[in-house]
Amino acid sequence: MKKRTKIVGKITNNVACPFCGILCDDLVIQNKKETLKILKNHCPKAISGFEKQVPESFPKIAGKKSTLEDAIDKVFLVLKKSNSPLITGLGTDVNGMRAVMHLADKTGAVLDHMHGNALTRNTLVLQDLGWIMTTMSEIKNRADLIIFAGTDAAKYQRFYERVIWNKQSMFTRQKNKLKLVYIGEKLNTKLGISPTGKKPNILNCKTEEIGEIISSLHAIITGAKLDVANVAGIKTKKLEVLAEQMKSAKYGVIIWSPADLDTPHAELTIQSFCEVVKYLTRITRFAGFSLGGDDGSTTSSNVCAWQSGYPLRVNFNKGYPDYSPHHYSTYNVLKNKEVDALMWISSFSAAIKPPRASIPSIILAKPDIKLNFNPDVFIPIATPGVDHSGQLFRTDSVVSLPLKKIRKSSYPNVDYVLNEVLKKY
């Protein structure tokens, strides 16, 4: 993208943007008297994340301004009194999550992420079937057929620029040979029109019908003849053509976003993607790619897995990690009154609100979060990659990137707050 303004002040190159899961790391950001401006490679999410002016905020105990020390003391007291806390949200970086893990072990907490439903849809498939997956650089250089299943990737603003319509690629990927397919409803398929005007193939169906379409394609690919004229409103002939394209692709990719597959038992839809990818790999090369990882969700799941052995939705109440992806959701443990204190952590976004519960609540959130209740403790926290350095995982769960400190901040890091709490034990 083009330059937006003249360069004044301190310029930082190669800034990784933590505000969505694809972690673009080519931003050029200017710091002029602690006000940030993205000079190159912006998107609306990045602009909002880096540039938005935030009014000053303070730690509060029961709605009353306090010192950070007193607020941390209060966090300790709330957790100390709790038999079974819930630590959720988990919008933080690697070190923040390390501190969360330590604190959960110490306090016997349940852990879930604000995007826990989306994470779990994928995890269930990993644990039932496994998959063949690929990463962004492979798509950029190899993919010649890309199927967007139930997502248009519009939330990931620069995804198309970076790995679909990229100008350079190493192998046979010629822009006019790249085939794009969309399956689903209410998708912005205009994004799939190539720079030369080539239109994508569109299969309109309801989100809950995507699995049926993919399974029908799978059946056709195995050589079965469908004796119906339509599947979920799509002509069987059209599916046969697509099946043939899938078989003859050199490197096909199915892209989904588990958050966009918000239907009951969406894991079965994802399973159908992974099944057909595995079958196609007998013939050619095909892979899946999951778009997500917002608010540090890929990060928190990875750190949880290496420190406990399990991905998220773990309960430490018995003194060891007890994993149950259905049971230990934020929604369930609050509904079933299985927890008696709530800690919410969200350092990337003020948009997603913490759950309201009639138990003592600790909120560690961005300074500009608007709450409609007074939690027992509120601590405004710094944003990793803006206010302090750190590390974060990209959606493919392979690449992780260093985050830079690009402005001064008076707010504490999540890991500082939690480690101070831990010291009191």
Place this chain on the structure above:
Amino acid sequence: MYIKLKNGVVYDPVHGINGEKRDIYIRDGLITRKPSSTVRINQTYDMKDKIIMSGAIDIHTHIGGGKVNIARMMLPEDHENDLVSKTPLTRSGCGNAAPSTLTTGYRYAEMGYTACFEPAMLPTNARQAHMEMADIPIVDKGAYAVLGNDDFLLRMLAKKNDQAAISDYVGWIINATQALGIKVVNPGGINAFKFNQRSLELDELNKHYGVSPRDILKALTRAVTELGIPHPLHVHGCNLGVPGNLKTTIDTINAAEGMRMHLTHIQFHSYGTEGDRKFSSGAGQIAEAVNKNPNISIDVGQILFGQTVTASGDSMLQYAGHWHAHPKKWVVMDIECDAGCGVVPFKYRDESFVNALQWCIGLEIFLLIDDPWRVFLTTDHPNGAPFTSYPHLIRLLMDRSFRNDILSTINKDAAAHSILSTIDREYSLYDIATMTRAGPAKSLGLKNRGHLGSGAIADITVYSNNKNKEKMFSKPDYVFKDGELVVRKGKVTKVKNGVTHTLRPEFDKSIEKTLHSYFEKYQTVSLENFKIDDDEIVEHGNGKIVIQPCM
């Protein structure tokens, strides 16, 4: 502050000490000479009749990085029988084939290990490997960067770039990823799989690049030599697990042309095609080739019976092997025009002909190679078995009657096809100290580890001698890390952080210009962010970097 370990029976192959009664002195974390009689000894441990060795070193164990974490996430059932509760001193976690990082550190220390090396750090995933290793307490760590399937190197080879440029690239990778060595996995094969090739012989060409595995091995072996990297090129060869691959392995040994090369988990590369089932032991020929070529070292990758998970960078052959997955789920990944991985759970059964023969082949290799300085004890954790089975493996090597007892219980055809029952050799404590301490330290260039001489880091393990070597090696009496007591009677008594061993080979920095343009055009991270700063390990990982000298 002086600590004295009094009257122990010392095994220190670096100094030729074979079970001699000695006192050992520790000062400020280092082993030191006997101080003058006026010096006050602050603490004395009576080690009468106890066996003293330096801390053990695992040269090849998959303890951290993407594929290990995939294994953890995929296999909740792996952890369920081995959940680990927190204690006032240690954190909770889980053990078994894909243990949590914290439990990994505790358990290695409790077995007397003080350093572990992750052999398959993909450059694009190096940051994660270091982050996970940062959370492995007590033991020292380090990793080998994986090259040989990355498009950058293959483009260089296809363009016939000169060796100096290739060596510069390898030097750059070691620096950028904070590595201690270079590994190659199925040279060129993982890349070929991305072009839908399903196998690649040593002299077969990658159909896109026109480059053979031999070309890649040659270039990387030379680069490692020219850069003065102490550990020889760590080679996971072509055709892993394929019957008949013993020929490939011998060809690979010859391809080294006298240069140093380490062949890893060679058990998986020592298969013949004789017999009705077209699967036979190639251990005899492999051992003969290793014995004849002093430039070659190996680790075995012994399999032991039970459930485990295979986690490998070799996406091509993990895909080929996925039909044997148990339970029936598996992951394969193509990674960033850099590498790949495959994670396939597997159960080795003693009633299976193939698995039982694999067990025999590994042991035959151990017992037929003469020089314990060139054979390292590994199970390729977790691929052959979890690392916690090392004491059992040591007993198999040290106790012929125990070995033969187990041999009599496995698949009868396999036992009959193996020469194992005819091998009388039993490893001595001196041999074990060589293959688990002195040898690995020498191979990795860790001059002040793996021995008990003055100036060595005081990583020391003390055992009570026991006829049952499995018991003896499961539960050391004392383990000292940097001179501090960290384990007593097989249980962690102090948790501290080990260091990360790295190298800083010199190279011509102008290679970055070419790399810069490659990253801009084809990669999806910037060159600057690809590199791992010291701060990421030191500050963010709460660790310490030790830079080992190049040769």
